[in-house]
Amino acid sequence: MLQPLYPSLYQINTRICLTELGEQLGRPATLDDLPDSLLDRIAAQGFDWIWLLGVWQTGVAGQHTSRTHPQWRDGYLKQLPDLTDKDICGSPFAVSAYLPHSDYGGLPALERLRERLQRRNLLLMLDFVGNHTALDHPWVHDHPEYYIHGDENNLLHEPQNYYRVQTRIGPRILAHGRDPYFPGWPDSAQLNYRHAGLRRAMSDTLHEIARLCDGLRCDMAMLTLPEVLARTWGEAAQPIDGSPPVEVSFWPEALARVRREHPGFRFLAEVYWDLEWEMQQQGFDYTYDKRLYDRLRGGEPTSVRLHLLANLEFQRKSVRFLENHDEPRAAATFPWPQHQAAAVITFLVPGLRFFHEGQFEGRTIQASLHLRRRAPEPPNPFVNAFYQRLLGCIYRPEVRSGRWQLCETQPAWTDNPTWQQFVTFCWQTEQGRRLLIVVNYSPNQGQCRLVLPFPGLRGKRIELRDEMRPITYARDGNALGEEGLYLDMPGWCYHVFEVQSLP
Secondary structure, three states, rough: OOOOOOOEEEEEHHHHHHHHHHHHHHOOHHHHOOHHHHHHEEEHHHOOEEEEEOOOOOOOOHHHHHOOHHHHHHHHHHHOOOHHHHOOOOOOOOOEEEEHHHOOHHHHHHHHHHHHHOOOOOOOEEOOOOOOOOHHHHHHHHHHHHHEOOHHHHHHHHHOOOOEEEEEOEEEEEOOOOOOOOOOOEEEEEOOOOOHHHHHHHHHHHHHHHOOOEEEEEOOOHHOOOHHHHHHHHHHOOOOOOOOOOOOOOHHHHHHHHHHHHOOOEEOOOOOOOOOOEEEEHOOEEOHHHHHHHHHOOHHHHHHHHHHOHHHHHHHHHOOOOOOOOOHHHHOOOOOHHHHHHHHHHHOOEEEEEEOOOOOOOOOOOOOOOOOOOOOOOOOOOHHHHHHHHHHHHOOOOHHHOEEOOOOOOOOOOHHHHHEEEEEEEEEEEOOOOEEEEOOOOOHHHHHEEEEOOOOOOOOOEEEEEEOOOOEEEEEHHHHHHHOOOEOOOOOOOOEOOOOOEH
């Protein structure tokens, strides 16, 4: 399947989706029950990928931890005041086996769903949790050497990071999975990537599950890097069985092995801490771009422009988003005028455009990943109408496969600093199609002159037709070439102009 240069991805919380379908059907729903109408709508909106979050088998240990953790339970009750234990299914990132969950129809149902997606030219992305396993993963008992170990002193002084477990070689103290900045996740066991046997087993796992999908979103992918592993665990990462420690990164050879059999397979890394470029060099096709999200949330246009000066190949591999299952809902985070301006920038710059189920409906409550049910919310028609117009722009050939560049703005007149509020860029195709995006990313009125990078303006009448609202402006090409495009825009205002040259 031929992919555009800049594809789009739609994330679905599988558990919540199937729970809501089951309520409509009056019985438990499986992947076979995902309606064709839903898949048709996602395809018609121009998406290339569907990410089904939480397809893999989870165990009773993770569910028990999720149900009994006091702080987590307090969070659930804020979302669902009528919470019951049945609602708490455990985290999808506490994977006990990389097999499609039996509750969702198992492997046959997943294979049938993938066939339905392929008929619609939709690709399937699933999860890979490389850093840790569930507490009741078979390796915990059968291969304790695959994990980070602690001792009684660790358990006494860091009970949040260690736990006692029975293994085939007797009782052991293992570490919970974590990153270096937060306490351990109590429903997980930390894998040790300095152990050669563990690396072979994880590579085999990747190789096996690659036949079930077209791509994998790799959870917290940077945690397995040797330098991060050393910073988090230090000497605790020495293999307990005395085998020689492996000091090189896991990812390059593991990803290459998958691609040797599945050349078009895609890997997406969840990554932070300015390690995005590093993970791209490790072989990932796409990496999270939370830095852009943070700068947009901060409302500082200069930092946004500077971010967009990055190498174009780096940007092509960046995953652009305004919300996901880890971030708060955009409709609850950004005031509505800023929300629209941020979305225009996020999803019309280069990269993989990543949308979260519920974003188009304006949901404001961030659903817990430990729950199979979420609070009901009425859809917001204004949010939906905006995103449908924006999707129409994203689906244009200029934005999917064209040539992008950041545009230069200049002061509209001396001593007017508001030109610095603008973020402007354009798309062009070899066939001459042109799209110009201008955003006043500030709450204040602003003015600037925009240097248009389009040839052949002189001697023409230039029409600027806004693709987001029914407005068309006519300008003289000679004036545009000499003086630039004058813009005077209210705070958070934006335009997505199709640029046409007329005799």
